[in-house]
Amino acid sequence: MIDFDEELKNYEPSIEVREAEEAIYNRDLTDLTDVMQDLLNGTSSHDANY
Secondary structure: OOOHHHHHHOOOOOHHHHHHHHHHHHOOOOOHHHHHHHHHHOOOOOHHHO
16 A cells, blocks of 8 residues: 655655746736736836736
8 A cells, every 4th residue: 555644755846846836936927916906006017017
């Protein structure tokens, strides 16, 4: 039988997953909160990201 706890201890994500995570976390993306704040404040500081 597979010992899932032991398998999880040995798990390492593939290089592609690590690279994707870095690319996603390092991008400054506009989210809905930013859009709503801009609308409420009357600013357009994130226009380039839309």
